[in-house]
Amino acid sequence: MRNQVSINRLIFDVLNRFEQYSAEEKLNQRPLLLKNLIHSAGRLPEPASNETYQRWQIFAQIAGFDLSLAKLFESHCDALSILHELGYENEIDEKTWAVWAADGGPAPLKVENGRCLGIKPWCSGAEFVQKALISFKDQHGQSQLCIVDLNQPSITIDLDQWQAVGMQGTQTARVNFQDTAVKLIGRPNDYLDRAGFWHGAAGVAACWYGAAVRLMDELQQSCLKTPNPFKKMHLGQLATQVMITRQYFQYVAQLIDSQPKLSHEREVRILRAQAEKSCLAVIEGVGKALGARPFCEQASFASLMADLPVFIRQSHAAFDDEQIAERCLQEQVSWQL
Template sequence: MVSAETELAEYGPLLNAIQSAVGDVPVLLALAREVGSKWPKPGDGQTGLLWELLASVASVDVAAGRVFEPHLDAQAILAQAGIHPAERAGVWGVFAAEGPGARLQAKSDGDDVLLSGAKPWCSLAPLLDRAVITAHAETGGRAAYAVDLRHPGVSCEEPAWVARGLREIPSGTVHFSQVPAVPLGGDGWYFSRPGFAWGGMGVAACWLGGAVAVAREYKVSLSAAAGTGREPDQIALAALGETDRILTSTVQYLARTAQLIDGGALSDDGGQPGGDGTPGAGTSAWSEALRARGTVAAAVERVLSLVSQNRGPAPLAFDEPYAKRMADLALYVRQHHAMRDDAQLGKLTLGGQHLW
């Protein structure tokens, strides 16, 4: 990511506005819409700055990062598909998850495409204008479409969202009945484009931003205790040192990966789901995404563990911002598929996609 704080200075007012809007999703969505056409897009030469911005938003409030990231990802997807900026207006989501008992089907109707069925895990759908959504095509594969969520054929379930984390961002099932949709890139394009991997790493930048905020709070708590005569013991210092080591190496890794993207080194699908599945030599967008997401997820979970063990139960019980951040981040990082993603990476590694 970026190295000079001056590169982020102009975004201070936005971050302050986000801080003031914590918990107010409509305001956060309006802020996301405002920056959607202005922020860099991955692969355009400023991927590191984009990830720094996403991490900075999530460091203010993890849930705000969860609001901003899908809209920014949708804008990038639409640009990659050649959709004119005038047609990218409004607040967007990206809905690509699948689930048992829910299937969204795309069918041709003359020159049009209509969507019918159900799509699970549609975060904030009732508050969004439009979405990039994947559906099963008539050819048997899956394809991406742009859809108007205000169409009368769209109905959103009220989810039974019992999570303590990301409480203001429930994810429910959306039902579609003969809803017109605009195809994006054709069958398989959504998953095979390198932008799919780049977007996944953008999510990891949000996770990392949340972990940095947790670490900063821990450092502040140790300094505050020292100011009252309670100097941190070796255990507390060791936890801070390990946290620093983990976060520094992870930030540097993402910065390097952003440079590779902007330099064109990660512009192929490399056996990504929906691609040709043939591993190549060296590395690829998808194998690097698996490494980056796995590395960040492990870093986040270790930082959460170190800080919560050393700070104890009091801030979880009585410090609302800290308790919210810990709960939000613990749920958000579960978007990583853990050993299943490592299994995918292992297959690519066995086929030669590694640098060692």
Template sequence: MSPLRIVGSAAPPERPDDVIVALRKALHAGELELPLPGRGDTARRWSGLCEHGRRDLSLARLVEGHADAVAILHEAGNKPEPNALYGVWASRASGKGAVLRGTGTNTVLTGTVPFCSGADVLDRAVIAARPEDARDAAEDVLIEIPLPDPRVRALPDTWNAGGMAASRTRDVELTDIPVGENERIGAPGFYTARPGFHLGGAGVAAVWLGGAAGVHDRVLDHLVRREPDEHQLAHLAAMHLGLVASDSTLAGAAADVDAPRTDFDPADVAAVCRSTVERAACEVLALAPRITGPGPLSRDVAFAQRLSDLEVYVRQHHGERELAELGGKLVRASRTGVRP
């Protein structure tokens, strides 16, 4: 991975609707055919996600969802439909989520799923549904459905922020969609039990890193057009160092993923990657406006949008909660003498 080396990536979409056009174009050009995680070329997969994030975060969010769905299907021994845009709808925030009701041939998919990116533009969705009598994710079932479907409705006014608006993220209402054996992916619990679940989380961190690098690009472009003072230069260097450290962390993690130790834990790898990139992204968000001042924030729509997108997207990270979990593992590992 080398997200800090500019290699002439494609220009970002200029308008929200251009994101979907760019996504379709990338699909048909084969640009969404990323290597599968943990199969020997994870670094190139994450580098590709990073490059899309550097171009545009809303676009990258849809690319990441598609790539994650394709990886899930392959892990389950299934094949994705050719030339179809996929997404993964698995959130259970605020007590919502997809539900499986009934048994056998009378099983239906229902419920409201929050945070469904590409809600009204995808061709197929992989949905994590919980049987109505189940307790936790260990019993969740993955369902693949074709879109559009009149029983799948993207709810208006469920994304009111400017940040990541072009990702077309909405709550989606599912109404009694029949589910047969052919629509099921893997066994119950497959979604979170597979190693790719945590590797997908690290892939999201690669997108965040690309988004932060995209802000860095704009700040650097701002400074080369004038004579920066020493404080601006110091802030720029601090941003750069955070991105370099994150890049190194992801590169090392990718190598570990493809040649794991016997005690390799994908959850630990994902936690380190996500927390490292989140800290770098937060530093970028804090320092970029201090470097540029109010001019670009108020007059450069693309720059302001990049900041807004990054601030919203990186909050997918659970911050202190994930750090606390990682810290607990470090303490337990020190007590037992087992390497974390």
């Protein structure tokens, strides 16, 4: 990998130009910018390669400018890491990749004899991503992965199902596969059982964190330009949480690099919980401190505020929601006052 400072500079220059575009221009230019970022950054260090923190720093840097772009970029990098970890390095090419692992939908995927049939929900970048790693459940209910080349006439894309106001820039869609050619990757449950599953989950949290830091920067700059005790109080309270979160990112990165064959699931879960807590505190605190003006007049600020809570909710694994629902049913939880 090239020098970290030079890569950060290249990424900053590309993103700084992008930030000047209108919302419509950003929507049109994001696929091209994604390719430019992939080319500028090159192959990122793999998780657990003694440069895990540097990898997360790049995700956070991009997220501070545009969360939709960060999600697409992180998904591309995650796909390459999965192929690397599962021993399919030879499948990696110059195409733009994604990982589509959301379950559910009206017709869950079925894969048989190298052909795919069904619907995959929540596929980000579906109209411009070229290849994807998609998950499905086999006949025994075990999770499997396959590669799909998206340049096939048997694939149709439905953009009307994504109703979230936030993360519109990902152009997330429901994708329908009708006898589509795919290539199986790994053995049953390899995708979930590998240590890198949790290392990658921490990388997603780095995107959340990068957006929160950018919002904090807005508050800090406002305090410098027009200081008042109310804004300074919120800045002090939030800075403490954000600094704690950054230190825990550093700790978990060092842990992963020192013991690369372990998943460190417990520590990653704690990291994600801490990152979410600090991000939600930033959303509330910065919003209160700065008032209505940046929500209404600053495009980047308004986008981050709308995108960040959606990205956090979207990122949580479905099985966690199922576990919560099952516990509520068992305990007969009531929400009545």
